[in-house]
Every structure is written in C-alpha cells, then in structure tokens.
Amino acid sequence: MFGYENINLTFSFNLIFFIISLLIIIAYSVYVYKYTLPPVSRFRRFFLAFIRIIALTLLVFIIFEPTLVLTEKKILPPVSLFFIDNSKSMQINDGSKRTEVVNRFIDDIINTDVKGEKKFYSFGSRTDAVAADSLNKLNFTEPSTNFAQIIDIIRNSDDNISTITIISDGVITDGSTPFYSAQRLGIPFFNLAVGDSSRKKDIELKNVLFNEYIYAQTPTAINAVITNNGFAGKNVSAGLYEGSNLISQKNIILDKSGVNSLSFEYTPVESGEKKIQIKVSVLDNEASALNNNKSFFVNILDNKINILLIAGSPGADLTFIKNSLTEDPNLKVNTLTQISPNRFLEQNQNLLLDSADIIYLIDYPTQNSDNGFLTKVSDKLRNKNIPLFLLLSSDVSPLKLKTIEDLLPISVTQIENNYLQVQPNPEFNESSNPLLNHSSESDWNNLPPIPQAISNIKVKPEGRVIVKTLVSGQPRSNPLIVTKNLGSKRSIVVLGNEIWRWKLQTAQKNIKLFDSFLLSSNRWLNAPDEDKKIMIRTSKKFYAAGEPIDFSAQVYDDLFNPLSDAELKLNISGPEYHDEIILSSIGNGLYEGSLSLTKNGDYKFSGQVLFDNKNLGYDNGTFNVGDVDPELLESRMNFDFLNQLSIETKGKTYVNTNTDQLIGDLIQANQDLSKEKILTSEIRLWSSEILLILVIVLFSLEWFIRKRSGML
Known part of the structure; x- marks a missing residue:
C-alpha cells in the first residue's frame, strides 16, 4: 500500500480506551445539539455536532500519543569495494612492473560486468573515494600505507558490501594490522598481491636498541643488528654519527648466518636532544641502499x-x-x-x-x-x-x-x-x-x-x-x-x-x-616534565619528503585550566628554510596545524604563546625530513600479510599473473548476493503542529457558527 510493506498505527494507551472515549464524545455531542436555544435548522445542528465530534476526537487522539509506523522493503544490490594502494612503494622497480599491473587490473575490472555496483578507493596515509574515470590519475606518491583506515571505511558504510578487493604490495608503514577487525566484518577479502616476494641480495640495518634518556659525560651502549642475504664474508663498515659528526666506526665481516650484532659506546658531551645515526656502507648489487642506515633522537640529561x-x-x-x-x-x-x-x-x-x-x-x-x-x-x-x-x-x-x-x-x-x-x-x-x-x-x-x-x-x-x-x-x-x-x-x-x-x-x-x-x-x-603549561609536539620525529607534518599543542594557565583563546605562533627553521605558522584552536586548550616540506634535513620549531598581550611561555623541538622514507625501506611484497588477511575473512589472495582468475571469482562471488533491507520509520502524529492547528480551527469554527446563530 502506497509503496509500503506495512502501515501500522499505535497508541501509548490501550486502543479500547480510545474507542470508549470516541463513543462518549459522539454521545455527548449528539446530546448537546439535539435541542438548541434558539432553535436552529436540523442541518446546522448536525453540522455543529459533527464539528465538535471531530475536534474532540482529534484532541483525544493527540492525548493518546499516536505513532504511525511505516515499514518499507528495499532490495539492496551487491556492492564490490576496490581499495588501490597509492603509496610510494608501488613505484619500486623490482621487475614486477607494479604500476602497470595495477592499471591493467583497473581497466579490466571497469570493463567487466560484475553484478551490482563497483566503488573505488585509493589508500595510503589516508583513504579517499575515487571515481572510476579518475583512476588513471593515481600518482602513487602517498608517504605511508595504512590498512586500518580501510576497515573504518567499510564499517561506516550502509551499502550491501559483497566483496572487498585490495590491490597492494601488502607492506604496512603506518597503523596496525587489521586481522581481527577485518574478520568481524564478515565480508571476504579478495586481494591482489603486487610486487616480488623473493628475497634479494641485500644488507639491512635491522634493529637499534638504545636508552631514550641518557646522561651527558656518561658512556652508554647503542646496539644494532645487521642482516645480510648473499653477502656472507664481505667487509662493511658501520659508523655512529651525532648529527653529521662521526663518533665511532667499526669494520665488520658479514656472517654466513645472515646476522651480525654490534655495539657502539656513546658518550654525549652536553645535554639536549640529539639526532643519532648508524650508517652501514653500501656494497655493489644491493637491492636497496635505503635500509643501510637508521636515525633516531635521544634526550641527553645533565651529566651530574x-x-x-x-x-x-x-x-x-x-x-x-x-x-x-x-x-x-x-x-x-x-x-x-x-x-x-x-x-x-x-x-x-x-x-x-x-x-x-x-x-x-x-x-x-x-x-x-x-x-x-x-x-x-x-x-x-x-x-x-x-x-x-x-x-x-x-x-x-x-x-x-x-x-x-x-x-x-x-x-x-x-x-x-x-x-x-x-x-x-x-x-x-x-x-x-x-x-x-x-x-x-x-x-x-x-x-x-x-x-x-x-x-x-x-x-x-x-x-x-x-x-x-x-x-x-x-x-x-x-x-x-x-x-x-x-x-x-x-x-x-x-x-x-x-x-x-x-x-x-x-x-x-x-x-x-x-x-x-x-x-x-x-x-x-628528575624525569623531564610531562605536564608543562605549554606543550608542542609533532606527530612523529621522522617524515618523508612532502609528507604532511602535523603539529599539536596544549596550553594551560597557571592553575592548569585549558586556554582556548591564546595565540600560538610556531617558527620552523631548517636547511634554507624559515617560516611561521599559526596553530588553530580546536577547543579545550588544544591547538593544531600542519605543513609540508620537500627539502631533506633536520628542522627545529619554537612556539610562543600569547594571551591578553602577555607572553605565557614557549616550547620547542626538532624533527627530520627525508632521512627515513618507510615506503622505500622494504622492497619485498608482503604476500604473507595479504594471504593471512584473506584467510581470516574466507577470501583469497592472488599474485600479479592471476588477475583473470581474481575477476572470475569476483563475478561468481557476487551472484545472488542481493538482500532485502527492512526500513522502518516512525511518525509521531501527536507532536504534529498541523493537528493542533486543526483542533483550534474546528473549535473556532464551532464558536463562530454558534454566535451567528445567537446560541450561547
């Protein structure tokens, strides 16, 4: 009826009471207009009784709080979601022609008749919807890869999602692994693994262990692990640097087990935040030289x-x-x-x-x-x-x-x-x-x-x-x-x-x-202050070139009440660079702002807070651009991650050469996956202004006719 599966009217009280009230209203109205002074025509008495019955019925109707419940059945077609890795790692040249594989698959899936609707997203440091005719504009330059955001997009969707396809090398450089949250979705993941998973000849500085807080003039150990594949017996040198200054250097013969451990003794001269680097020399025919060094920051406390x-x-x-x-x-x-x-x-x-x-x-x-x-x-x-x-x-x-x-x-x-x-x-x-x-x-x-x-x-x-x-x-x-x-x-x-x-x-x-x-x-x-009145931080210490650098700040008064109306100026300086930005207040004493830098190097920031033309104080810090590009550190495709993700969700993972099989399985998986969705809406009639106005109009009309007829 009227396009609805079911229409139902409910009351807050038992319907029998409404019927009894209706009968009383009819009896009362008929009784009142059975005889009138002065006498009026039978038609007028009938009309006045009718008006009063309708007005009182509407009034009681409102008192009983009626609610109109409309039930609609909607057929939802299946929706296939495609998430395409738009990060820098997709440009790695490992012989598998990653971007060509991605673009070829995009063309094939667009021109394939998969039942239902297809929606496309690009993901990297963020996840964005992409129109089908704009997929050829993907530039594969995102500075990080975050899979957890994919789950958030799916979880917040109202679509009848039938399948999810991720086209990626499977290397996560930001966020967490989403196995558990993906499993809870109850939707199969059909993943296309792009890249080469074979282990190539390479040397990698794997792990660095150090104390974040150390004392000036006091020796401390900085330990590192170097792994190699295909370079056993070769000589390399490893150097420890504070900033650009070489502190210590060691010559190492790479072990046939593939693992070497080394330890540097580091004695900082003065207090402050210092950037430390460990660099391992590069040999010919290494798959990547980017993973031969690591940088990190340490806090040097006063020596005594x-x-x-x-x-x-x-x-x-x-x-x-x-x-x-x-x-x-x-x-x-x-x-x-x-x-x-x-x-x-x-x-x-x-x-x-x-x-x-x-x-x-x-x-x-x-x-x-x-x-x-x-x-x-x-x-x-x-x-x-x-x-x-x-x-x-x-x-x-x-x-x-x-x-x-x-x-x-x-x-x-x-x-x-x-x-x-x-x-x-x-x-x-x-x-x-x-x-x-x-x-x-x-x-x-x-x-x-x-x-x-x-x-x-x-x-x-x-x-x-x-x-x-x-x-x-x-x-x-x-x-x-x-x-x-x-x-x-x-x-x-x-x-x-x-x-x-x-x-x-x-x-x-x-x-x-x-x-x-x-x-x-x-x-x-003696620990560094955790709760200063002014705290300005970057979201992390190392950024890739062009990656957004996010600043956040907290500002409090002397009683540690948050200040949301202060002015926070942030000065950033680095290699041939100096600029000032204003952090915006987001309420409750919190401020934020961001910028992007393309020139590699170490940068410093200093923030000053003004309130009522008074200087409340400042905070400062450091960060680096370009020393670490997580997207280029791992050149191997992580097939194990993508495969485990598909196993957890009852899907399947395919390699570069199996795109036809993937498309065929997607067509099969979307058959007969349309589902009914029952939509229920409630209309609270008792709160409708129209009913109240109608009651007033009816009573006014009755009063007007009675006055015109000379009735009391």
Whole structure:
C-alpha cells in the first residue's frame, strides 16, 4: 500500500480506551445539539455536532500519543569495494612492473560486468573515494600505507558490501594490522598481491636498541643488528654519527648466518636532544641502499644531578640515604645537617642550596630550624620547580612545614610524639608505578616495621597514595608513601622514619628494595616534565619528503585550566628554510596545524604563546625530513600479510599473473548476493503542529457558527 510493506498505527494507551472515549464524545455531542436555544435548522445542528465530534476526537487522539509506523522493503544490490594502494612503494622497480599491473587490473575490472555496483578507493596515509574515470590519475606518491583506515571505511558504510578487493604490495608503514577487525566484518577479502616476494641480495640495518634518556659525560651502549642475504664474508663498515659528526666506526665481516650484532659506546658531551645515526656502507648489487642506515633522537640529561639532603639532625636515615644515592655515578650528593638552631654541620649552605637539582628533607624542618634559611629553601623549591622528597617524623614542625605545604601532596595539622609500628602495603592498582615496579609485592611484605608518628594528615586531591600501611599484619587506610605530579612540580612524602631498617634488616636476604626505591624515586623526580603549561609536539620525529607534518599543542594557565583563546605562533627553521605558522584552536586548550616540506634535513620549531598581550611561555623541538622514507625501506611484497588477511575473512589472495582468475571469482562471488533491507520509520502524529492547528480551527469554527446563530 502506497509503496509500503506495512502501515501500522499505535497508541501509548490501550486502543479500547480510545474507542470508549470516541463513543462518549459522539454521545455527548449528539446530546448537546439535539435541542438548541434558539432553535436552529436540523442541518446546522448536525453540522455543529459533527464539528465538535471531530475536534474532540482529534484532541483525544493527540492525548493518546499516536505513532504511525511505516515499514518499507528495499532490495539492496551487491556492492564490490576496490581499495588501490597509492603509496610510494608501488613505484619500486623490482621487475614486477607494479604500476602497470595495477592499471591493467583497473581497466579490466571497469570493463567487466560484475553484478551490482563497483566503488573505488585509493589508500595510503589516508583513504579517499575515487571515481572510476579518475583512476588513471593515481600518482602513487602517498608517504605511508595504512590498512586500518580501510576497515573504518567499510564499517561506516550502509551499502550491501559483497566483496572487498585490495590491490597492494601488502607492506604496512603506518597503523596496525587489521586481522581481527577485518574478520568481524564478515565480508571476504579478495586481494591482489603486487610486487616480488623473493628475497634479494641485500644488507639491512635491522634493529637499534638504545636508552631514550641518557646522561651527558656518561658512556652508554647503542646496539644494532645487521642482516645480510648473499653477502656472507664481505667487509662493511658501520659508523655512529651525532648529527653529521662521526663518533665511532667499526669494520665488520658479514656472517654466513645472515646476522651480525654490534655495539657502539656513546658518550654525549652536553645535554639536549640529539639526532643519532648508524650508517652501514653500501656494497655493489644491493637491492636497496635505503635500509643501510637508521636515525633516531635521544634526550641527553645533565651529566651530574646535584642532590641536597637537608636533615633536622644527624641520624641513621641521613647516612643510609646518602650512601644509597652515592652508588649512582650520575649523582652528586651533598648534605646539610642541622646541629643546633641557626647552625649546620657543613659550610656554604647557600651555595649548596643554589646548586641543588633535587632536595631531600629528612626530618626537616624542626621547631629549631632557622626561618630565614627555610624561606630560602621554599623559594628555591617554588621558583625553580625543584622536585622534593620529604621524610616525615614527629621531629618535623607542622607549623614550619606550612611554608612549603603547597608543594606537598598532603596537608599536616598535627604530629604527635606517639608512634605506630607499620609495614608498607602497596596499593594493588599501583603495581606498575615506576617507584614500586622494581620490586615484587613479597619484597615489600617482607620489610620490617618502621615507626609512623600518629598525625592528623589529609591527602590533597592532586596527591596519589601508592603505599598504605599494615599494623600487626592488618591493612589500614593510613598512607605511607604519597606522590604529587602537578604541572612541573613533583614531590614524594614518606610518612615515617627509620627507613634505614629496610636496608639493614634485609641485607642478608639480598633484598635491594631500599636502594631501588630511592634511585627510582630520584629518577622519577628528575624525569623531564610531562605536564608543562605549554606543550608542542609533532606527530612523529621522522617524515618523508612532502609528507604532511602535523603539529599539536596544549596550553594551560597557571592553575592548569585549558586556554582556548591564546595565540600560538610556531617558527620552523631548517636547511634554507624559515617560516611561521599559526596553530588553530580546536577547543579545550588544544591547538593544531600542519605543513609540508620537500627539502631533506633536520628542522627545529619554537612556539610562543600569547594571551591578553602577555607572553605565557614557549616550547620547542626538532624533527627530520627525508632521512627515513618507510615506503622505500622494504622492497619485498608482503604476500604473507595479504594471504593471512584473506584467510581470516574466507577470501583469497592472488599474485600479479592471476588477475583473470581474481575477476572470475569476483563475478561468481557476487551472484545472488542481493538482500532485502527492512526500513522502518516512525511518525509521531501527536507532536504534529498541523493537528493542533486543526483542533483550534474546528473549535473556532464551532464558536463562530454558534454566535451567528445567537446560541450561547
């Protein structure tokens, strides 16, 4: 009826009540107009009764919230999707004539009568729909290959997709392998594998292992693995470069096993972000020279971190903490030991304070601590964003602790001179915390009890309790170790003293927890800022020439509320290049922008943020264009990936020479794959303005006729 399979009218209430209401309306209207004053003609009485019946019926109709349900059956023809790899790797010359194979298949499939509709897409760094008459304009220049985006396109389609065909070399250079998500689609993948999968004579720098954060003036190892096929016994040289400067070079005889491992010793001179390269010399007849080198960035930290231990009095905790920290050659540990009011055991207090990179307060400040020096400590912590470690005992003065309380994860109002003997009880969800993951839970449980002063302590919202307490083996809610990481301010508080017991009484059990905890705490406190007010990043460190370089930024005020109305200028400089771009706000303190660069080399960027004509700060970084082109590193077709993808989806993968078989299988797979789709639409009649207007018009018409007839 009217092109619909089914038309149904439903009410919010039982239909019987609507029928009863309708009968009452009819009876009432007939009764009202059976006799009128003054008397009017029978036709007029009938007409007025009819108007009232219709008006009241419509009114009740609206009250019963009627909904008109229309059901339509639609026949969906099968749709075949074709995804064509438009990345640079399709231009690799391996003798298989990749682009010719692709173009020939496109011509064949366009001119083949496959049942249903055919839709074409190109994919690389992004996936785009392509009209059939524009397929000959594909330029195979996309800087990366992302298969995961194909799944997103398919998942969001409303078409009756019958088959999916991917024409590619199967080499993924961006995103993840989509096996699981492709399998869940329930649609077969018929893939055309383009290229040569045979292994050619080649040398490849396969893996490089290094620490992302290393210290200046401290030797570190950079390890690499070199693979070869067909060059066993040949001599090559491998060089380690910092920027363009050769740091070390080694001569290697390529092993017949096909694998060589080598290690470079690298001692950075100064701090900062450095680009490191390993280059392996190129031999004649190599399939590709592009995979003979790798580049990466490392962060060089200051060579010696100055640790200042300020103690309220001489004691075992001070001695054990100092001895533990001095085991790290990258740390320079100084102490200031209070021996009387206004006096320390060591000299040059101000000089030691000024040079401190991390400050440990051990049972300090006490009631006798000098207010003037305490103010200097507070200013140093606050103005220089110096990280803080506090060991809290009953000797600490809560009143004087107020001077630095805003830097702590806790607030303290009272510390009694009474103690509980407590053992650490790490929080279950903190097992991966960098302060705890160096030791097992059993190691923590085997630690001896330490005294914890009975105190009135409140953990702040930004505080994070990572260890609570056990008293006589029973869990308590009292915190033992609390951390804070807000903006560029970090602090750790241990609510107890005599932690030297953790070292002394576990030495025979060979438990290194005490040393590991302190050294991990030190690394965490000195880690590069993760939560700066201004953060500007590139999406990655290495880009191919012409690839879009995406910048993202986050901007916050002093209270770390996001700022969305700031102006963010970004200056980019590199080889014979200098430009400035403005990053656009996308809300919630987030900004983005992009550009493309075609000249190879190292580039630097520096961003400045202005708000209300005030400079809020800046951030900077580096990236590289051209050193790494992932599309050209792997010249072999990855048949295994394409074949596994088709197996997971109950499809099939074909090689270059089997395009006719692929087309034949596509024709067969699309037979009888049309399907019915039931479309249901609901029209809420009770919310229709037309019905309300009609009710008003009918009542108005009734009133008008009654007035003209002299009726009340």
